[in-house]
Amino acid sequence: MTGIPPVVLDRASGTALSVQLADALRAAAAGGALRPGDRLPSTRELAAALRVSRTVTSAAYDQLLAEGWAGGRRGVGTFVLGAVPSTPAAPRPGRGPGAPAPALVDLRAGSPCLEVLDRAAWRRAWRAAGDQPPDLRPDPAGDPAFRAAVGDHLLRHRGLVAGPDDVLATAGTSAAVGEVARILPPGSRVAVEDPGYSRAVAALRDAGIEVVPVPVDDDGLVVDALPGGLAAVYCTPAHQFPTGRRMSAARRLALVTRARAEGWWVLEDDYDGELRFDVAPLPLLGALGPDVVVHLGTSSKILSPTLGVGWLVAPAPLRADLLARRTATAIRPARAGQRVLAALAASGDLARHLRRLRREMAGRREQVRAAVAAAGCVAEGDPAGAHLVVQLADPATEEAVRADAARRGLALDGLGRHHQGNGPDRRAGLVLGFAAPTRAELDRALPVLTAVLRAAGRGSGEHEHQPGQRDGQSQPQQHPERTAPAPSVGPQP
Amino acid sequence: MTGIPPVVLDRASGTALSVQLADALRAAAAGGALRPGDRLPSTRELAAALRVSRTVTSAAYDQLLAEGWAGGRRGVGTFVLGAVPSTPAAPRPGRGPGAPAPALVDLRAGSPCLEVLDRAAWRRAWRAAGDQPPDLRPDPAGDPAFRAAVGDHLLRHRGLVAGPDDVLATAGTSAAVGEVARILPPGSRVAVEDPGYSRAVAALRDAGIEVVPVPVDDDGLVVDALPGGLAAVYCTPAHQFPTGRRMSAARRLALVTRARAEGWWVLEDDYDGELRFDVAPLPLLGALGPDVVVHLGTSSKILSPTLGVGWLVAPAPLRADLLARRTATAIRPARAGQRVLAALAASGDLARHLRRLRREMAGRREQVRAAVAAAGCVAEGDPAGAHLVVQLADPATEEAVRADAARRGLALDGLGRHHQGNGPDRRAGLVLGFAAPTRAELDRALPVLTAVLRAAGRGSGEHEHQPGQRDGQSQPQQHPERTAPAPSVGPQP
Numbered sequence: 001m002t003g004i005p006p007v008v009l010d011r012a013s014g015t016a017l018s019v020q021l022a023d024a025l026r027a028a029a030a031g032g033a034l035r036p037g038d039r040l041p042s043t044r045e046l047a048a049a050l051r052v053s054r055t056v057t058s059a060a061y062d063q064l065l066a067e068g069w070a071g072g073r074r075g076v077g078t079f080v081l082g083a084v085p086s087t088p089a090a091p092r093p094g095r096g097p098g099a100p101a102p103a104l105v106d107l108r109a110g111s112p113c114l115e116v117l118d119r120a121a122w123r124r125a126w127r128a129a130g131d132q133p134p135d136l137r138p139d140p141a142g143d144p145a146f147r148a149a150v151g152d153h154l155l156r157h158r159g160l161v162a163g164p165d166d167v168l169a170t171a172g173t174s175a176a177v178g179e180v181a182r183i184l185p186p187g188s189r190v191a192v193e194d195p196g197y198s199r200a201v202a203a204l205r206d207a208g209i210e211v212v213p214v215p216v217d218d219d220g221l222v223v224d225a226l227p228g229g230l231a232a233v234y235c236t237p238a239h240q241f242p243t244g245r246r247m248s249a250a251r252r253l254a255l256v257t258r259a260r261a262e263g264w265w266v267l268e269d270d271y272d273g274e275l276r277f278d279v280a281p282l283p284l285l286g287a288l289g290p291d292v293v294v295h296l297g298t299s300s301k302i303l304s305p306t307l308g309v310g311w312l313v314a315p316a317p318l319r320a321d322l323l324a325r326r327t328a329t330a331i332r333p334a335r336a337g338q339r340v341l342a343a344l345a346a347s348g349d350l351a352r353h354l355r356r357l358r359r360e361m362a363g364r365r366e367q368v369r370a371a372v373a374a375a376g377c378v379a380e381g382d383p384a385g386a387h388l389v390v391q392l393a394d395p396a397t398e399e400a401v402r403a404d405a406a407r408r409g410l411a412l413d414g415l416g417r418h419h420q421g422n423g424p425d426r427r428a429g430l431v432l433g434f435a436a437p438t439r440a441e442l443d444r445a446l447p448v449l450t451a452v453l454r455a456a457g458r459g460s461g462e463h464e465h466q467p468g469q470r471d472g473q474s475q476p477q478q479h480p481e482r483t484a485p486a487p488s489v490g491p492q493p
Numbered sequence: 494m495t496g497i498p499p500v501v502l503d504r505a506s507g508t509a510l511s512v513q514l515a516d517a518l519r520a521a522a523a524g525g526a527l528r529p530g531d532r533l534p535s536t537r538e539l540a541a542a543l544r545v546s547r548t549v550t551s552a553a554y555d556q557l558l559a560e561g562w563a564g565g566r567r568g569v570g571t572f573v574l575g576a577v578p579s580t581p582a583a584p585r586p587g588r589g590p591g592a593p594a595p596a597l598v599d600l601r602a603g604s605p606c607l608e609v610l611d612r613a614a615w616r617r618a619w620r621a622a623g624d625q626p627p628d629l630r631p632d633p634a635g636d637p638a639f640r641a642a643v644g645d646h647l648l649r650h651r652g653l654v655a656g657p658d659d660v661l662a663t664a665g666t667s668a669a670v671g672e673v674a675r676i677l678p679p680g681s682r683v684a685v686e687d688p689g690y691s692r693a694v695a696a697l698r699d700a701g702i703e704v705v706p707v708p709v710d711d712d713g714l715v716v717d718a719l720p721g722g723l724a725a726v727y728c729t730p731a732h733q734f735p736t737g738r739r740m741s742a743a744r745r746l747a748l749v750t751r752a753r754a755e756g757w758w759v760l761e762d763d764y765d766g767e768l769r770f771d772v773a774p775l776p777l778l779g780a781l782g783p784d785v786v787v788h789l790g791t792s793s794k795i796l797s798p799t800l801g802v803g804w805l806v807a808p809a810p811l812r813a814d815l816l817a818r819r820t821a822t823a824i825r826p827a828r829a830g831q832r833v834l835a836a837l838a839a840s841g842d843l844a845r846h847l848r849r850l851r852r853e854m855a856g857r858r859e860q861v862r863a864a865v866a867a868a869g870c871v872a873e874g875d876p877a878g879a880h881l882v883v884q885l886a887d888p889a890t891e892e893a894v895r896a897d898a899a900r901r902g903l904a905l906d907g908l909g910r911h912h913q914g915n916g917p918d919r920r921a922g923l924v925l926g927f928a929a930p931t932r933a934e935l936d937r938a939l940p941v942l943t944a945v946l947r948a949a950g951r952g953s954g955e956h957e958h959q960p961g962q963r964d965g966q967s968q969p970q971q972h973p974e975r976t977a978p979a980p981s982v983g984p985q986p
Contacts, residue, residue, distance in 0.1 A: 018624060043637075053839035058638040059625040111629050119626070126623020130616045130833075131511060132552040134797030136604050136929055144536075145551040171664065174823040182699060199823035206675060206822050208701060304627030308827020329699050330667040330692035334801020336829035340623075346546040436629055 007050060017052055018059035025064060105445035108413040109242065109387035109433030112304050116356045121349035128347070129339035138335055140326035141319075142169025142311075146338035149345035150297070150311040157274050157354065160284050160295065162313045168322060170310040171333035173269055173298045174203040177234065180267060180294055180314075181207035183321040188231030190267075193221050195418035195427060197241045200234055200269065213420040216240055220247030223254040232265040237285055238273040242418045242431045244381025244389050249282050256289035265318065266293045272301050274354055277362040277383040291315050299341055301386065301435070302357060303350075307337030361386050364434040364442060371446035372432070375453035379432065386435035389415060390453070391427060398428040401456045408448050500543060510545055511552035518557060598938035601906040602735065602880035602926030605797050609849045614842035621840070622832035631828055633819035634812075635662025635804075639831035642838035643790070643804040650767050650847065653777050653788065655806045661815060663803040664826035666762055666791045667696040670727065673760060673787055673807075674700035676814040681724030683760075686714050688911035688920060690734045693727055693762065706913040709733055713740030716747040725758040730778055731766040735911045735924045737874025737882050742775050749782035758811065759786045765794050767847055770855040770876040784808050792834055794879065794928070795850060796843075800830030854879050857927040857935060864939035865925070868946035872925065879928035882908060883946070884920060891921040894949045901941050 007024040009017050025040075041049070043057040050057070141147065147164040154160040154167075170176035177200045181190065186208065192201050194213035204211050212230070215222050221235045233255065237247035247255075259266045268285040286295030290313075298310035310333075314322070326332040344350040368388055372379040379388040392398050398414045405412045415429035437445060500517040502510050518533075534542070536550040543550070634640065640657040647653040647660075663669035670693045674683065679701065685694050687706035697704050705723070708715050714728045726748065730740035740748075752759045761778040779788030783806075791803035803826075807815070819825040837843040861881055865872040872881040885891050891907045898905045908922035930938060 044641075054641060055621060055625070055638050055836055055839040058641075062626060062628070062637075112627075114627055114629055117627060122627060123620075123623045126619050127616075128548060130619020130623075132548070133511075133555060133612070134605075134607055134610060134615060135555070135799040136607055136797070138798050144555075145548050148537075148547060148551075171827055172823065178822065178824055199821070202821040203824060206818065206824070304629070305631050306628040306828045306832070308825075308829060325699065328692070328695040329671065330665065331671055331696060331699070332801075334664055334827040334830050335799045336801060336833060337827050339799070340829060343548055346548040 009050060009052065017056045021046075021050070021052070021056060021060035022064055025060065104409040105437050105441045105448075106411040107432050107434065107437065107445060107449070108411055109431050109435075110301070111433065111436035112301055113357060113360060113386070113435040114304065115438050116360045117303065117353060118349065118356075121344065121347070121353065124347060125340045125343040125349065128343035129336070132339060135335060138332070140323050140332045141165075142167070142333060143335050143338040143342060145342040145346070146309075146335075147311075149342045149350075153345060153350070154295075154297070154313065156351070158270065158284055158297075159281070160286050160313065166313050166319075168312045168314070168319060169333045169335075169338050170296070170298075170312050171308055172300055172305075172310040173271060173296050174199045175333065176294075176296050176310055176312050177267060177269075178203040178207050179322055179325070180232070180265070180312075180318070181209050183318070183325055184209065184231045184265075189227075189229055191226050191230055191233045192420070193235055193240060194420045194425070195242055195415065196234075196420070197236060197269065197271075198418060200267075201420065204234065211420070215425055216243055216245070218243075218245050219251050220245055221251065221255070223251050223258060226258065228262070230262065230264045232267055233259070234267040234269065235285075236269045236271065238270050238276075238281060239382060239385045241269075241271065242387065242389060242415060244385065244387065246282060246382050246384070252282065252285055252288055256285060256292060259289060259292040264292070268293050268295045270295060270297050272385040273297070274302055275358055275361050275385050277358065277365070286313055294318065299337075302354065303341070303344070307341055308334060309337040309341050361435065364439075367442065367446060368432055368434050368449075371450045372453065374450045376457060377453050387431055387433045389429055389431055391415065391429040392456070393428065395426070395428045397456055398430070401430065401452055404455060405448070405452045408452065410445055410448050410452065412449075412452075502543060502545065510549045514539075514543070514545075514549060514553035515557055518553065597902040598930050598934045598941075599904040600925050600927065600930065600938060600942070601904055602924050602928075603794070604926065604929035605794055606850060606853060606879070606928040607797065608931050609853045610796065610846060611842065611849075614837065614840070614846065617840060618833045618836040618842065621836035622829070625832060628828060631825070633816050633825045634658075635660070635826060636828050636831040636835060638839070639802075639828075639835040640804075642835045642843075646838060646843070647788075647790070647804075647806065649844070651763065651777055651790075652774070653779050653806065655779075659806050659812075661805045661807070661812060662826045662828075662831050663789070663791075663805050664801055665793055665798075665803040666764060666789050667692045668826070669787075669789050669803055669805050670760060670762075671696040671700050672815055672818070673725070673758070673805075673811070674702045676811070676818055677702065677724045677758075682720075682722055684719050684723055684726045685913070686728055686733060687913045687918070688735055688908065689727075689913070690729060690762065690764075691911060694913065697727065704913070708918055709736055709738070711736075711738050712744050713738055714744065714748070716744050716751060719751065721755070723755070723757045725760055726752070727760040727762065728778075729762045729764065731763050731769075731774060732875060732878045734762075734764065735880065735882060735908060737878065737880065739775060739875050739877065745775060745778055745781055749778060749785060752782060752785040757785070761786050761788045763788060763790050765878040766790070767795055768851055768854050768878050770851065770858070779806055787811065792830070795847065796834070796837070800834055801827060802830040802834050854928065857932075860935065860939060861925055861927050861942075864943045865946065868943045869950060870946050880924055880926045882922055882924055884908065884922040885949070886921065888919070888921045890949055891923070894923065894945055897948060898941070898945045901945065903938055903941050903945065905942075905945075 007021060009020050040061070043054050043061055046057045047054040144164055146169055147167040150167045151162045151164055154162050170179065181204050187210065189210045189212050190204050191212045191214045192204065193216045195216065201211055212227060214225050220237055220240050226233060235247070237252060239246060255266060266285055266289065270284065273281065284295060286293045292315070295313040296310065299307050300310070341350070344353070362383070365383070365388065369379045372388070372390055377390050379390055381388045392401060395416050398416055402412045402414055413431045413433065415427050415431055418431065419426045434442060500514060502513050533554070536547050536554055540547040540550045637657055639662055640660040643660045644655045644657055647655050663672065674697050680703065682703045682705050683697050684705045684707045685697065686709045688709065694704055705720060707718050713730055713733050719726065728740070730745060732739060748759060759778055759782065763777065766774065777788060778786045785808070788806040789803065792800050793803070834843070837846070855876070858876070858881065862872045865881070865883055870883050872883055874881045885894060888909050891909055895905045895907055906924045906926070908920050908924055911924065912919045927935060
């Protein structure tokens with residue numbers, strides 16, 4: 001372990017001590033006092049040495065970890081990592097040959113973009129939340145100001161009319177899926193998209209639900225492939241996860257019509273619905289079928305999972321069942337994050353943040369598409385959200401690309417693991433998330449991504465893949481994004 | 494609805510707008526501009542009129558509602574209630590004869606004492622929490638600073654040695670009980686105390702657990718009455734809920750010994766373990782049996798359910814299973830409240846608050862005991878926590894007392910509903926919580942409580958009840974609290 005670096009903190013300054021400390025440590029690294037591989041003192045040691053609380057040192061380390069400047073693991077320690085090398089890194093001293101380098105840039109999907117989050121607005125919101133009195137007996141539906149803010153948000157950004165009483169606060173999408181699953185009759189079957197969001201599938205199984213995988217194509221969930229005897233269908237119509245397609249209007253109508261006819265619920269997971277870069281979005285399922293649809297949203301992708309806050313708009317009888325369960329068990333979403341989100345909405349900071357985020361994600365998306373194209377591959381997905389998909393020849397290629405990338409310090413997510421099984425429809429490829437890295441990290445990572453894809457192309461043959469015919473459907477491709485050449489596995493040299 | 498009352502807010506003041514607004518409304522009532530029964534403008538209308546955000550008006554109304562100054566229901570409106578009359582209130586205009594008055598003072602157990610919570614400390618903690626950067630991919634175990642703070646708290650206040658890695662953050666006790674229940678094998682049987690904490694029982698049932706009620710006596714859970722074939726036992730050893738007794742040292746050892754021998758887990762719910770007014774507490778089950786005990790704590794009773802934060806200390810294999818489930822489902826406790834609690838602990842404000850709270854609860858407990866004694870009844874329970882128990886002759890008397898109290902504006906909780914069934918061991922009585930009301934409310938409520946109990950005594954005969962012999966046990970009563978005369982149902986005139 002390196003000694004305690006020289007740090008001077010100004011307690012009279014308006015800058016948080018943790019921010020000052022992170023700045024000082026970065027400066028120490030820039031000045032050579034700390035070098036890559038150096039082990040930092042523990043948060044406890046540093047707190048004692050600087051006479052600050054561990055909250056301060058932990059926050060500073062968290063920031064440095066989030067930036068990728070430091071890396072570490074509980075019990076082992078925190079190490080200075082420094083910048084990601086733009087060329088493959090030489091093995092570090094003390095590291096066995098061939099061992100993967102630490103994942104310095106993480107291109108997996110599902111995390112938010114902290115870089116565009118205005119930290120001053122974030123602080124203001126916490127302050128405003130703290131100005132409110134603590135609750136004695138909180139309403140199990142959630143904080144009233146939060147529910148009103150969600151109603152405004154849904155109207156403004158998603159075209160869904162929902163008053164505060166139509167909204168329930170949730171502890172996030174998975175928790176909400178679990179809640180709904182637990183008020184279904186025992187032994188219920190719920191259809192899910194395949195490939196699909198594995199956490200929701202796990203939440204359903206965790207609630208004792210029998211999960212029925214149903215294929216997706218370029219128009220989203222294949223409604224005709226839904227079996228009978230369902231209690232509910234879980235889907236991601238705005239931006240199918242992971243394929244990145246939106247559900248067509250015809251499918252939306254068919255889904256809601258069948259739900260009504262057969263008496264099941266539709267769980268509409270609108271996880272990144274606020275991020276759409278082209279045309280006006282199609283009507284939400286929640287707007288087409290307010291009597292049969294449970295609309296689910298979350299702040300985890302657009303702000304931070306720190307808040308642990310989501311929302312749900314559901315028909316009144318289902319809402320009543322959910323509230324009855326919350327009251328009986330006292331299991332209900334925490335209010336602290338609800339208050340922060342309500343304050344962000346009330347100040348207008350949330351709307352400003354979403355504008356910035358949309359701009360940033362649209363720009364990054366183009367950057368990733370270009371990097372993938374530079375390797376002769378095609379990045380698929382509608383102009384929306386914070387991820388793109390690159391299809392690859394087969395699971396072996398997917399695995400090879402991910403391993404190669406890991407060796408070069410790039411964490412990539414495989415497409416295959418988003419399938420439920422190993423059937424013939426199983427796709428192989430990459431799901432490229434671009435929200436989590438900083439701009440600088442992305443700039444460093446994308447040439448590596450191009451190189452990795454290019455190397456994979458040299459290592460494998462070509463492979464003709466025809467999306468949209470997987471499930472026997474053959475629809476005209478009207479969307480400009482969909483006229484891209486069918487992705488070939490391995491780049492064209 | 495009354496018009497918008499004249500309110501002048503000083504935006505340059507250091508006092509939060511919501512606090513200024515609540516003050517102004519109280520002043521308007523004192524000056525006669527608002528009178529009991531007046532309907533207040535909606536938070537939206539008032540926000541528009543005063544040009545403040547709805548967060549401000551909602552917070553002000555929440556405060557007034559929490560104080561019992563205003564009452565209301567979503568969709569109907571918020572009404573000025575004014576002070577609780579110390580004599581039975583005459584029916585209000587517009588209210589049918591015999592209809593219960595609004596419950597102006599709530600003596601039910603389970604809520605915290607907001608009155609001794611230092612609002613400046615609360616604000617500081619939220620501010621400190623907001624100074625920390627948002628999380629990108631939060632550790633499913635919880636915020637590291639929070640877990641370290643819980644470790645310190647457990648060592649200082651509960652004599653349990655737990656490092657940050659031994660602690661998991663939870664979303665509160667019920668949520669934690671549910672989490673543990675879901676990693677038990679399907680069809681597991683879990684024993685619970687009868688009478689016991691109904692929310693935990695509901696959380697277990699919700700997870701598909703078969704719940705087995707087991708009697709309690711003055712020494713807590715009757716360990717000898719536990720059947721075989723269990724997966725776990727849930728209990729409240731520090732302060733049995735609702736009877737208010739602590740589990741004897743012999744029972745604690747017997748419980749842990751049997752858990753080891755028979756291979757089940759013990760869930761130790763330490764919901765108000767910080768509140769002990771006499772001797773040093775007995776060793777925690779978690780200290781006696783760290784290999785078999787899941788120790789559960791919460792901030793909901795000592796601070797506010799707003800935080801939605803609890804903690805769990807469990808053997809490593811069980812912790813690993815819990816973390817695996819959290820990772821797979823992405824269902825995990827929100828971090829916002831964890832950060833606030835960690836900040837309260839780091840500043841020393843939590844320790845100060847607990848000292849104040851302990852003093853306050855000890856004083857209130859004596860006040861309630863005196864009010865019950867003035868009616869010739871006995872308030873039972875160890876010198877701990879924030880509730881006392883008065884046993885009554887039978888369910889009919891319990892119901893009559895509760896109904897009479899409700900007519901006089903007092904919300905009381907029956908003892909009977911904390912039993913699982915209607916067996917011959919079912920107790921009748923009251924569970925009197927004294928944390929939630931303000932001091933002024935308690936001062937007004939206790940004479941009403943005395944009067945209600947006295948009236949019940951006149952209406953029913955005497956009844957000899959012998960606690961401690963319920964389950965065939967007859968232990969010497971060594972504790973001073975336990976030498977009180979056996980409670981007679983109905984007071985002695």
